[in-house]
Amino acid sequence: MAEIQIDTNVAGLSSEVVELATKAEEFGFDGVFTSELDEDPFLPLSLIADRTESVTIGTRIATAFTRSPMIFAYMAWSLQRFSGGRMVLGLGTQVKGHNERRFSVDFEWEHPGSRLREEVLSLRHIFDVFQGNEPDLDFNGEFYQFSLMTDEFNPGPLEVGPPDIWVAGVNEYNIKMAGDVADGLCMHAFNTPKYTDEVIAPLVEKGAKIGDRDPDEVTLSASPFLITGATEDEREKRRQEVKRRIAFYGSTRTYHDVLETHGWTDVGMELHELSKEDKWDEMTELVTDEMVHAFAIDAPPNALADEILEKYGGTADRIQLNFDGGDYWKDILEDLRSA
Structure with a gap:
């Protein structure tokens, strides 16, 4: 390698x-x-x-x-x-x-x-x-x-x-x-x-x-x-920040090809609709641990x-x-x- x-x-x-x-x-x-x-x-x-x-x-x-x-x-x-x-x-x-x-x-x-x-x-x-x-x-x-x-x-x-x-x-x-x-x-x-x-x-x-x-x-x-971080509390804080960023990008159709590759197209469309209503907290809740694992180094x-x-x-x-x-x-x- x-x-x-x-x-x-x-x-x-x-x-x-x-x-x-x-x-x-x-x-x-x-x-x-x-x-x-x-x-x-x-x-x-x-x-x-x-x-x-x-x-x-x-x-x-x-x-x-x-x-x-x-x-x-x-x-x-x-x-x-x-x-x-x-x-x-x-x-x-x-x-x-x-x-x-x-x-x-x-x-x-x-x-x-x-x-x-x-x-x-x-x-x-x-x-x-x-x-x-x-x-x-x-x-x-x-x-x-x-x-x-x-x-x-x-x-x-x-x-x-x-x-x-x-x-x-x-x-x-x-x-x-x-x-x-x-x-x-x-x-x-x-x-x-x-x-x-x-x-x-x-x-x-x-x-x-x-x-x-x-x-x-x-x-x-x-x-x-x-x-990452020295404690689990630090890592969890950053994990929530990453979930918000995934939700933000996932709400934009430009990036839906990435979601489609993983079978998450429906999640992307739901995020898109929620973003039009400024429901950012609800959007973050749609981001699963599986999605975080795929997008992030954790x-x-x-x-x-x-x-x-x-x-x-x-x-x-x-x-x-x-x-x-x-x-x-x-x-x-x-x-x-x-x-």
Whole structure:
């Protein structure tokens, strides 16, 4: 079994965040990623790159349509240079409401996945120009056109090469697209090992065939819900939080394919109807222990390594877990490395 890489996520610009990232590296995490939530996801990466030596850094994810691909290219190229080749540019479409109402970005396209695919291709072209593999900037797509790059504005090649590009995918098109043109797939938290094995991995393989690629070149990055803690009371509190999140995502039809794989379509429809009435407590009660077991990694710290390997060993290449800075994580990561 190939060794699974263990990542974590951090947020903010405070010294505590940088300390958490350095502790994550010290304990043995393989990567530290940021998300586009209530902070810019790129700014913390400069600080983290400066204070760490070996961990992969990256966005998981940055919203794809809120910046020009050229802006992404410059930021990712600078971070790749500054970190010595550790940068991953993770992009996702985000939903229509956030694009239009939070970012004031037009979202009137029939297939957002097609635009994300073209964004990846345009970034590949820009990276080739930066690296000197293409003499001229000349990309003419449906959504993006780039044709001006003088020496003054070209940052020049990197010894470590361009950063990897990952995309987030939930629907069939985006998952196949990851296999076709991306270096990795960021899988949603509302996901299970069964769904990954039976649906996601085959779709990535189909996409890889379209792109005439080896599917093993595409990193599968999982981010399951995590339930752990020193006491059963702590774990039960987190278990209830996870049930609420499962109920929330399960009420959205976008994610019902995952429920269908497990035979829980009726639960999804019931959750959807209750959500329209804001009956969140009732929704949480519909989430069974069986569902929690499918969606979450649930174990005390001394059994967490075994649970991670049982659930995702051989299923994902990387797994992102929330890291609270607790010293028990050092033992967990040591157990994973020795397994």
